[in-house]
Amino acid sequence: MLDAAFSALADPTHRAILARLARGEATVMELAEPFAMSQPAVSRHLKVLEEAGLIARRVNGSRRPCRLSGEGLGAVDRWLAMLRQAMTANYDRLDAVLAGMETGQGKDKP
Amino acid sequence: MLDAAFSALADPTHRAILARLARGEATVMELAEPFAMSQPAVSRHLKVLEEAGLIARRVNGSRRPCRLSGEGLGAVDRWLAMLRQAMTANYDRLDAVLAGMETGQGKDKP
Numbered sequence: 001m002l003d004a005a006f007s008a009l010a011d012p013t014h015r016a017i018l019a020r021l022a023r024g025e026a027t028v029m030e031l032a033e034p035f036a037m038s039q040p041a042v043s044r045h046l047k048v049l050e051e052a053g054l055i056a057r058r059v060n061g062s063r064r065p066c067r068l069s070g071e072g073l074g075a076v077d078r079w080l081a082m083l084r085q086a087m088t089a090n091y092d093r094l095d096a097v098l099a100g101m102e103t104g105q106g107k108d109k110p
Numbered sequence: 111m112l113d114a115a116f117s118a119l120a121d122p123t124h125r126a127i128l129a130r131l132a133r134g135e136a137t138v139m140e141l142a143e144p145f146a147m148s149q150p151a152v153s154r155h156l157k158v159l160e161e162a163g164l165i166a167r168r169v170n171g172s173r174r175p176c177r178l179s180g181e182g183l184g185a186v187d188r189w190l191a192m193l194r195q196a197m198t199a200n201y202d203r204l205d206a207v208l209a210g211m212e213t214g215q216g217k218d219k220p
Contacts, residue, residue, distance in 0.1 A: 003120055010116035015189070022196030068197055073190065079125070080187065086132030087178055 002079055005072040008052040025067040112189055115182040118162040135177040
């Protein structure tokens with residue numbers, strides 16, 4: 001899931017499609033026009049995004065509109081949260097070191 | 111930046127290196143051992159991560175320890191925030207529709 005989601009997000013066309021779907025659901029036909037792509041080309045991109053859990057499609061009569069899906073985004077977010085927490089912890093450690101230097105007990109305290 | 115950062119994050123070895131650096135900075139030598147990789151192989155991975163703004167290196171005598179960098183993570187986070195906001199807005203719209211069904215013309219009420 002993570003490999004597929006990050007890999008899908010690395011493609012600027014995929015990100016443009018997701019940005020379009022952020023404004024509301026759309027069909028293949030509605031996506032093909034603004035992107036000046038053929039419908040089969042759009043369908044191939046949508047397949048990658050769907051397999052990555054970033055979009056979902058529903059059947060509405062003969063239409064199959066696409067919308068954003070929280071599944072892939074959730075997986076990506078949970079993984080990135082770990083990095084964010086680590087960076088915040090690093091800054092907190094740095095703050096503690098700087099605070100120690102200011103109050104004069106600095107350099108031998110880790 | 112976004113292409114490079116998402117592309118780098120799509121590789122499980124890169125994510126494992128970032129997870130290791132989340133615990134604190136490390137040199138090429140310190141990374142090579144737990145990953146059972148040669149130092150040149152580790153260096154190639156670090157180069158990709160550095161170009162993606164996900165890590166930074168500093169010179170400390172003859173050592174060049176790596177640490178997480180907020181640059182790439184920030185770019186990725188800002189882009190994903192747009193998707194998260196869109197999904198929250200979608201849920202809010204759904205809530206409003208459901209609330210309207212409950213308070214309004216109750217005939218569809220289960």
